Amino acid sequence: MPRDPVCGMSVDPAMAAGHSEFHGQTYYFCALHCKKRFDQAPESFLQGAKAPVSPEHPERSVRDFTPLIVIFGVVFALTGLAVWRHGSFQWMHAMRYFEGFFFVIFAVFKLLNWTGFADAYGTYDLIAQRVRIYGYAYPLIELALGAGYLFGYHLLLVSWITLVLMVIGAMGVALALGKKQQIPCACLGVVFKIPMTWVTLVEDLVMAVMAAVMIAILS
Numbered sequence: 065m066p067r068d069p070v071c072g073m074s075v076d077p078a079m080a081a082g083h084s085e086f087h088g089q090t091y092y093f094c095a096l097h098c099k100k101r102f103d104q105a106p107e108s109f110l111q112g113a114k115a116p117v118s119p120e121h122p123e124r125s126v127r128d129f130t131p132l133i134v135i136f137g138v139v140f141a142l143t144g145l146a147v148w149r150h151g152s153f154q155w156m157h158a159m160r161y162f163e164g165f166f167f168v169i170f171a172v173f174k175l176l177n178w179t180g181f182a183d184a185y186g187t188y189d190l191i192a193q194r195v196r197i198y199g200y201a202y203p204l205i206e207l208a209l210g211a212g213y214l215f216g217y218h219l220l221l222v223s224w225i226t227l228v229l230m231v232i233g234a235m236g237v238a239l240a241l242g243k244k245q246q247i248p249c250a251c252l253g254v255v256f257k258i259p260m261t262w263v264t265l266v267e268d269l270v271m272a273v274m275a276a277v278m279i280a281i282l283s
Contacts, residue, residue: 066091069109070098071257079243086110095187097180132251132258135173139165155276156281159274163226164213166271171206173252178203184250188240190232205229223278230272237265 073094077083080092082099086106093099102109140160146161147153163212174181182199186192192199205225212222237249241262249258251267258264 068092068094070101070103071095071107071166073257076243076249081183094184096183097177129258129263132263134184135252136168139169156278159278160213160216160219163259163271163278164210167210167213168204170251171203171210174203174250175263181250189235189250190236190239193236220279220282222274223282226275227272230268234268234272235267237268241265 066075066077067073069091071094075092075094076117077092081095083090084099084103084106085091091102091106093102136199142165143158143162143198146165147158150157157225178200182192182196185199185202186196189199189202209222209229211228212218249261249264251264
């Protein structure tokens, strides 16, 4: 299985977002933004390139998920601070603040490289694969949902939208994992190279479950 020379992800040639020829060699890419970077300066990505990694046994370590762990730590800390300001613990407050801070922070990282995120998201999301503009709209949707949770604005509607989006997102991730696609997760945009694993699926499902619980409380 060849590897994307830019981000190092294993890529199935049949599922690649694109490919380039250089010195008689074909290189495959997990996302269009990786291909664009490679085409601009291929030599810089081929110096000291690592040997391919088997997709059945990809090299994974805690370090691969360090950015995600740190961001979740920040979300938990902000949630704890917001709940503490209320003077007493309530699950409703904890869940809406967690969802709010989660969406806002993750959306900001996606917007740091908006086009890159849209390219990466379109490799596995069920809607973004068919409607490219959705990949650009998604971070803005997350910002709106985050604001709704943090300010308590139309929480029932916000929770329903969250539930639908997270279920659709989880389905796309599950299909990608089922096909054993070694592609980067776009949850933090393309600022960090986080591999697509079961962690991404759990993340979507947890957000969906919290939204469902909030719907049950508010209905």
